[in-house]
Amino acid sequence: MGVNTTGNDTLRTLLDGRWAELRERTRKRLGVLEAPAPGLSREEHREHVLRQLRALASSGHSTAGFPVRHGGDGDFGGSVVAFEMLGFGDLSLMVKAGVQWGLFGGAVQALGTDAHHERYLREIIELDLLGCFAMTESGHGSDVQRLNTTATYDPDTGEFVVNTPNVHARKDYIGNAARDGQVAVVFAQLITGGEEHGVHALVVPIREPDGSARAGVTIEDCGEKAGLNGVDNGRLTFDNVRVPREALLDRYGHVAEDGTYSSPVEGTGKRFFTMLGTLVRGRVSVAGGALSATKKALTIAVRHGETRKQFAKPDGTEVPVLDYLAHQRRLLPALATTYALNFAQEALVSELHAVFGGDESDDQRKRELESQAAGQKAVATWHATRTIQTCREACGGAGYLAENQLPQLKADTDVFTTFEGDNTVLLQLVAKGLLTGYRDHLGDLDTLGMARFVATQLVGAVIERTPVRALLGGDVRDRAWQLKLFTDREEHVLDGLVRRLRNAGEDDAFEVFNNAQDHVLRAARTHVDRIVLEAFVAAIDRCPDSDTAELLERVCDLHVLANVEEDLAWFLGHGRLTTAKAKSITSEVNSLCAELRPRAAELVEAFGVPMEWITAPIAQR
Known part of the structure; x- marks a missing residue:
């Protein structure tokens, strides 16, 4: 059976979409980065990832999405694409970049005011200030609205007192915390004058200049994980740590010197969802990163399927395994769905750019975008988990060898189904x-409230559906x-x-x-x-x-x-x-x-995975 191995520039351009030039620049940047050497210890892998992160910052990769006046390029949608493309390389580097510039930097940008932007953003972009996104707690992951960490304002000193009241309030699985983070954006229940105002975010230093933990801050290492061990995940506990009033990222909630609270958004529930809505970029980014890993796995598996031969025809000619229907059924439907999700991701990023990349506010459009981002993140990451496992099996015993990359892809992407939202x-x-x-109902998201x-x-409406008879034919x-x-x-x-x-x-x-x-x-x-x-x-x-x-x-x-x-x-x-x-x-x-x-080869080659990052011997020709 003939195989078309000719590249299809039109197909590549269509897949790359609106941000095709940015994708090509990122491919070139990836091409000069060093992959982690086999057998690195956890500490060595972390050090390697930090070096590569600095190389990315030096190349201009980190400017994506940040305001031009603070050293960025102002391309909000491009920041998602830049993250997504890193999924073709070391996924630990992708995640650490996402923590630094997407979550930490993104929180300061979205939740802070001009004063915060002026103080922090350029240092964040240039990697002079490494930070954490400290939201998840041991006892509260998905139910963010009921976090236990508190930030109580003390009007006598003009400070917030950040405290971990119980073991369930410990900040857990926090990227950059175990080793490299200097500060953290900490999400806590804001209390002033004895009144609670819901979850807000504060910039809290967690380390001294010499790298030791700041007084009142306990830092633990999460240790070895199933994958992504180049990311230094840690746990943070705060024992009445004091930070100045200006540490509050107060775009949506301000505390005056005397402790008076004010907000441009009425209602604790509406304010909470407005704040979280500005961080929807994280879910869109994870969906894109998962798709990049999926494309890489399919590239390896399809290339292997074309060259690996098993059993012979009556004339004695051995058959490439991808010529067997059973093998095609393993890989090609997954390949087709990856194409579908690619185009859906492109549309989602374009909508994200339109909604959050400008100054106009459309609450209904934001709600729709948040819902769509949640759904596509779930579907894309489940698809990644399923497809990468299928690719591993389709490559037989060779697919189980570390040198063929699929085991690491499987381990590194497994957590995607539960982070940035279960x-x-x-x-x-x-x-x-x-x-x-x-509807404009922004109350509790808990099951009972819903x-x-x-x-x-x-109110049940009569849905006008296509007559069933129209579906039976055709x-x-x-x-x-x-x-x-x-x-x-x-x-x-x-x-x-x-x-x-x-x-x-x-x-x-x-x-x-x-x-x-x-x-x-x-x-x-x-x-x-x-x-x-x-x-x-x-x-x-x-x-x-x-x-x-x-x-x-x-x-x-x-x-x-x-x-x-x-x-x-x-x-x-x-x-x-x-x-x-x-x-x-x-x-x-x-x-x-x-x-x-x-x-099949043409379809996977159009993904444009940099060949420097396809090191699996079974994928070579």
Whole structure:
């Protein structure tokens, strides 16, 4: 079977999208960075990553997204792309860069005022000030609104007293804390005049200039992790640590010298979600980084599949394993979905840039973006975990060897499903947005609060769905039919969820919602699936080359039909497909795998993974 190994510049350009030039610059920067040597100790790996981080800062990589007047380039969306591209290299470096410039620097930028920007941003960009993002606590990860750390204002001294009241309030898994961080943006319950004002952020020094812990600060090392051991994760505990009043990042909440609190955002709940909304970039970045790691794994596995031969035809010719349908079914649907998520990520970053990259504020648009970011982060990181494992298995025993990179990719990306938001919790946030219609209700996000709101406020609307008979007919490769199928599934699942929750009363609201969580998660997932498909269709529509567009049409078909095949039980059980059509779906997936097999190399080469970072012997030609 012939293999097309010719590069497709049109395909690469389309995948690279709006920030194609930035992606190329980052590829070049990655090309001169040094990969960590095999067998490094944890301390050696951390030191190596810090050196590479400094090299990135020197190359100008760190300017992405920061204000021009403080040494940045002002490209908010570009900061996400710059992070995402580091996923082609050492993922420890990617994560440490994300902690320094995305989380720590991003928090100062988003939550601070001009005075904070003037004082900190240039030092953060140039890596003269290394910092931490101290939000997660041992007892509160997803439930950020109920963090236990306190920051109590003392008007007599004009200082905040930052304290860890119990073991559950210890800041945990904090990147940059164990070794390199000098300061931390600490999220704590703000208290002044005996009144609590919810979670706010303060810049708190954690080390002295000589590197020792500051008085009142206890720093512990999280130690060896399953992966990402070039990142110095640590634990922070504060024993009545005093910081000046100016340490409060007070864009959304200000404390005067006398302790008077004021805020431009009314209501603790609304203020909390406004603050967290400005940090949505982190979730978008993680989704992009996960996709980069997925692309790298697929590049290795497809290259291996084309050169590895097993068993012979009757004429004695050995067969490349990628010529076998079973092997194609392992890799090509995953490859197709990676394309779909790539285009969805591009659309999401563009929306992020539009919403947060300017001065205009549109609360509803922000709520929609936050929901979409949560959903795509969950889907993209689960896809990464599943696909990288599939690639490992597809490479047999060789895929288990460290030299072939897949084990490290698997270990380093495993945590992506739970950091920057646990995926299951994130899908519940997506469902909440669907259920409330993105209303201006910004109350508690806890399960009881959500259930009560649904029970008392939600009015069931009659959803106008595509007639079922229109779904039973039609060509399975017809794009309009596919879009109708995905839209109908989403609407039907959401309508069913509304019916389950509508009759909940005040006394049983929690139980009703809890018993419907499987339905909640399905509603969110089907919504994301539809959004991703629409992004793929839009990308094909803007493709300028007919041959490339036709190739993408088939890739999109494979993504759609593999998704449908995976959910056949639902489509059959709800009368959306006949048995005959369900069988035809499987047949079409097989046919599409055969059609795309000759262009598999072209499809992975278009990802543009720098070959300096594809060191696996099994991926060499």
